[in-house]
Structure formats: C-alpha cells, structure tokens
Amino acid sequence: MTLDSTDQIETRTGHRRPPIHGPEGFEAMRRAGQLTAKALDLMVEHVKPGVTTEALDRIAFEFAMDHGAYPAPLFYRGYPKSICTSINHVVCHGIPNDKPLREGDIVNIDVTLIVDGWHGDSSRMFYVGPVSRKAERLCEITWESLMRGIAAVKPGATTNAIGAAIQAYAEGERCSVVRDFCGHGVGRAFHEAPTILHFVEPAYDVPLEPGMIFTIEPMINLGRPHVKVLGDGWTAVTRDRSLSAQFEHTVGVTETGCEIFTLSPSGWDKPPYMG
Numbered sequence: 001m002t003l004d005s006t007d008q009i010e011t012r013t014g015h016r017r018p019p020i021h022g023p024e025g026f027e028a029m030r031r032a033g034q035l036t037a038k039a040l041d042l043m044v045e046h047v048k049p050g051v052t053t054e055a056l057d058r059i060a061f062e063f064a065m066d067h068g069a070y071p072a073p074l075f076y077r078g079y080p081k082s083i084c085t086s087i088n089h090v091v092c093h094g095i096p097n098d099k100p101l102r103e104g105d106i107v108n109i110d111v112t113l114i115v116d117g118w119h120g121d122s123s124r125m126f127y128v129g130p131v132s133r134k135a136e137r138l139c140e141i142t143w144e145s146l147m148r149g150i151a152a153v154k155p156g157a158t159t160n161a162i163g164a165a166i167q168a169y170a171e172g173e174r175c176s177v178v179r180d181f182c183g184h185g186v187g188r189a190f191h192e193a194p195t196i197l198h199f200v201e202p203a204y205d206v207p208l209e210p211g212m213i214f215t216i217e218p219m220i221n222l223g224r225p226h227v228k229v230l231g232d233g234w235t236a237v238t239r240d241r242s243l244s245a246q247f248e249h250t251v252g253v254t255e256t257g258c259e260i261f262t263l264s265p266s267g268w269d270k271p272p273y274m275g
Contacts, residue, residue: 018193020211032120033261047126053085057096072112084110103129122262123248142220142245153258160205178219217248
C-alpha cells in the first residue's frame, strides 16, 4: 500500500540504511503477510456487480477484528477507511464508498494488516464480471511487471534493478509506469527505507542485502504516466483517464534471492480467480 508519494517517502527516508531483519522478523512477516493474503482471498467471492466498495471495506475490517489484527490504513494520516479500492482510471488510494461496482470495472483492492505489530501489505486487481480485453491485458502486463521486479531481487543487486525490470517490460508492451508513487520498506513500521521505484532513477540506487523487507507495487497505465490527486486529498487518477492497474507483494531479501510473504494460500494471486 502506497499512501505516500515518491517525494514524501524520499523526504522521510533519504539514503538512510534500511533496517535489516533476522529470522524472527521474517517469521513475523510471514504471519502478517499470510493474513493479508487471506483477506484478499476473501474478496474474491464478494467482488461482483452491484456490491459497493464500502461493503468490501466492512468485510476487510471485520476480518481483521476477527483475527486479532488491525487495518493499518484506518486513520493513517487521516485516511478514513480500512482498505483502498481503486477503480478503472484510479491509480491508487481510492476511498471506499456507497457507489455500486459495475460489470466491466477493474478494481485494485489494497490491504495492509498489522499482526502482532508487523505490517503485511499487498494488493490485487479484481474483475467485476466480464471485462474488456484491453482491461484484461493491462492487468496481465501489470502482474508480469510485478513478477519481473520480484525476480530481480537478490543480494548484490540494487533497487534500480527492480525498476529496470519493471520499466523495460511495461514500456515494451506500450504501457507506462507511474512515477509519482512507489514501493517502500515495511515491517514494524508501515513505511520506511528503502524506497522502491518502479523505474530507473540513477540518483537513488540502494544495494540489496539479506534481511531487507519491502513492497514492490508497480502502477501501470494504458495511457500516459501522469496522475493527479483529487480534491479529497487521497484519490490519484490518470490525467488522461486511461485505465490503470496495480499489483503488490511484500518481499524479503534472502541469502539466495527473495521470499514473497503475501502469496495467496488459494493460488489467487492474479485474476481470473475462480473458474
């Protein structure tokens, strides 16, 4: 979950050394990541035409309460809801409301649950009934962008290796990578170093070390990469109103590569989720 702009995260993290977590931290993140993944799995049966994003928010909140967790976005910097629901041309931070979902919509649901003080952070795209081929293709490209970014994570690599893998693939598919929002370190804190840009930025390139934990969460647009934030102070949309998609996992750097903490226990990491 972003809930910050690239500039804001840079201001707060700068080039400070990211926290290095040991086996206990990784085990705690497995628990937090798996509960978050289960919350997203729960959404599969509920995302359908006529359902409101407000209803999805209630489901997520009740799930968290029932499992001894807390939704990290709720009241974070004044954010009013437990999850983010970003529909069609909304890039990120869409606020749940009482407007029903419509057939053909695509929606990103972004969940962060705090479990025993640790943050599990993940998002997925969902189809609302049958969707257009262009919407489906965008989601497929965005998923593949995420997975290529994750594949670049290993000791001795740098954060720009992640951005390079994502940018090269997405732009090669004639899509654009949003520059205004980024991934971030996560653990006991919701947002910390390092910043994970989804494009190459020579001025910020952090070496990856075992024990680092962070999100990778590319936002990919069918049109141009430019976004604007609406008057509510949260909802970011594409300036050209083109479709946008996002997938997110929380990962930890290991001695040989990386571990994904937020994989779906049901195998529902990308749509379509159920036959």
